[in-house]
Amino acid sequence: MSPREPGAPSDGADRAGADDRGAGRRRAGLSALRVSPTNAVFSLLFAVAGVLFWIYDTWLTGLVFLVAAVAQYSMALVARRGRGVSDLWRASAFEPGDERDRAILQRSAALVGDVVGVGSMVLFVLVLLLVPEQRVLLWYLAGQTIVVNAFWGITILVMTRRG
């Protein structure tokens, strides 16, 4: 058994992950930025916030947001370049290059969700036991716990129906 000759024309449909990248490119509007939709949205949000803060608040706050927008976009562009970029960089920049990168991002997001879910519940109980007179903090943590658990329930429902 021998592999196909390197460099030989390969079937386009024979590339894992190519479909996903193609689908991503077809997304109208945001695709012009040549980064993932997540990075496009975050970069644009930072840029818009930067302009608004520059106009309506202080130029320094605006500058911070504009620098954040440029940093986010630059990191994504470098990650998108592909060859020579580490998996850590791609994952940190939210620019998954293949299924393993996507799995890393999904597992990381799930772990963050676990920590937030358990953490907010533990904090709520601790505040309830130790400083029950802090009503604002108590309501905040109760609200956060309820929202996180509601999202958990909705996510489970959607994922089980998707199969």
Add this chain to the structure above:
Amino acid sequence: MDSRIRELRMEGGLSQQALAVEVGVSRQTINALETGRYDPSLKLAVHLARFFGTTVEEVFDVAS
């Protein structure tokens, strides 16, 4: 999951990068597959097996 990817790749005289380009994944993913740190999706497993001209069972040791 153990695999014969490294062995098959070496037989074909391919670098990890070259194989990665052929099957449309990153070099790090090929390395993770070869060292057993990552279990591929069914799609990628089939792509790799087809590339090497063999079956999924020949490439991956599912029993272990």
